[in-house]
Amino acid sequence: MSYLETTHNVYKDAALVPDVGLCCTTNAIWELPGLKIPKIMQEMNYGCGSTVHAKDLTNNPKMLYVGVGGGMELLQFSYFNRQKGGVIGLDVVDEMLEASRKNFAIAEEQNDWFQSDFVDLRKGDALNLPIDDNSIDVAAQNCLFNIFKMDDLKKAVAEMYRVLKPHGKLIMSDPTCEQPMNETLRNDEKLRALCLSGSLPIADYVKILTDAGFGTIEIRARKPYRILDPENYPTDELIFIESIEIAAIKDPMPEDGPCVFTGRTAIFYGKEDYFDDQKGHILYKNQPLAICDKTALALSKLHRDDLFISQSSFNYGGGGCC
Incomplete structure (x- = not known):
């Protein structure tokens, strides 16, 4: 059987x-x-x-x-x-x-x-x-x-x-x-x-x-x-x-790989009103933004001391960007 x-x-x-x-x-x-x-x-x-x-x-x-x-x-x-x-x-x-x-x-x-x-x-x-x-x-x-x-x-x-x-x-x-x-x-x-x-x-x-x-x-x-x-x-x-x-x-596969959301968030807390990474992500001051793992990795490589990136919560509620 x-x-x-x-x-x-x-x-x-x-x-x-x-x-x-x-x-x-x-x-x-x-x-x-x-x-x-x-x-x-x-x-x-x-x-x-x-x-x-x-x-x-x-x-x-x-x-x-x-x-x-x-x-x-x-x-x-x-x-x-x-x-x-x-x-x-x-x-x-x-x-x-x-x-x-x-x-x-x-x-x-x-x-x-x-x-x-x-x-x-x-x-x-x-x-x-x-x-x-x-x-x-x-x-x-x-x-x-x-x-x-x-x-x-x-x-x-x-x-x-x-x-x-x-x-x-x-x-x-x-x-x-x-x-x-x-x-x-x-x-x-x-x-x-x-x-x-x-x-x-x-x-x-x-x-x-x-x-x-x-x-x-x-x-x-x-x-x-x-x-x-x-x-x-x-x-x-x-x-x-x-x-x-x-x-x-069933979205098209991005050239740089899939967008996988695992409940990660980025928060900008610098002196300016917002932070623009020039790659399609604008973070307004103290406004949490849901991000995919790929974006989280890219932002972490900037090594900014005014940008917080949370770990995966495995609880994604929607919104944000890739």
């Missing part, structure tokens, strides 16, 4: 009998006017963060969500779209698709604005998306890509890049781990299916995205996720796993 078959069976069982706690299930439950999340959707919330950000969802974007789970994030996306087929939900597990259909019928009873046909549920594989090129504004996946081994992960990212329109966004939430994992953990198909042993370091994760062509990367949140301890897992040391919420934007 391949690791993908193991994953299929894990989520088939989770579709037939909700498994509370299967994944992190600490996603934000949006509290919005008129939005009610059915209890069954919350119980089948098999994600490790949230991919729903209002700033990504203006002007009725065409959306794709891969790995539907219980349908909670699809419902949240539909709240911002409210068009027939405005959100495509894709899954390879028949039982999960059927469970989502039933959950949407409940959601329709509890939300007078929602119609089940707002969501176009389709069977499909993340490694070969049945979606046209350059047709999606916002694509998302939550706690799915970390399950894939490296070659399959690269294929899944490349497929998302293919279907996105220029400047479209891939919004993701996945477990990450900065510590090395032994081969026993890495090769444990069940632990990989449970979103544990496939966790990569953030830098490796980002490189996969930029190698696929994404010119802008935003790391929006970094949160504690799980501990793998020697008593319960095949490891000699405690392994700390975090989850990140990240956006990869």
Whole structure:
């Protein structure tokens, strides 16, 4: 049995009998006017963060969500779209698709604005998306890509890049781990299916995205996720796993490399009203400016004593420049 078959069976069982706690299930439950999340959707919330950000969802974007789970994030996306087929939900597990259909019928009873046909549920594989090129504004996946081994992960990212329109966004939430994992953990198909042993370091994760062509990367949140301890897992040391919420934007690749925002800020506090580095960055006195890592490095090389550059917070909230 391949690791993908193991994953299929894990989520088939989770579709037939909700498994509370299967994944992190600490996603934000949006509290919005008129939005009610059915209890069954919350119980089948098999994600490790949230991919729903209002700033990504203006002007009725065409959306794709891969790995539907219980349908909670699809419902949240539909709240911002409210068009027939405005959100495509894709899954390879028949039982999960059927469970989502039933959950949407409940959601329709509890939300007078929602119609089940707002969501176009389709069977499909993340490694070969049945979606046209350059047709999606916002694509998302939550706690799915970390399950894939490296070659399959690269294929899944490349497929998302293919279907996105220029400047479209891939919004993701996945477990990450900065510590090395032994081969026993890495090769444990069940632990990989449970979103544990496939966790990569953030830098490796980002490189996969930029190698696929994404010119802008935003790391929006970094949160504690799980501990793998020697008593319960095949490891000699405690392994700390975090989850990140990240956006990869299909911007053109800059000549000097991708713009990666990791929550760094520059503050000018000199005698003048502003500082202009003559490379497109104007910093007004005592006004924090979000900057990408590439710009942070360039500014640090100026060795100015009136310029503060913060370390990465891994919590980028938008704005700023590259």
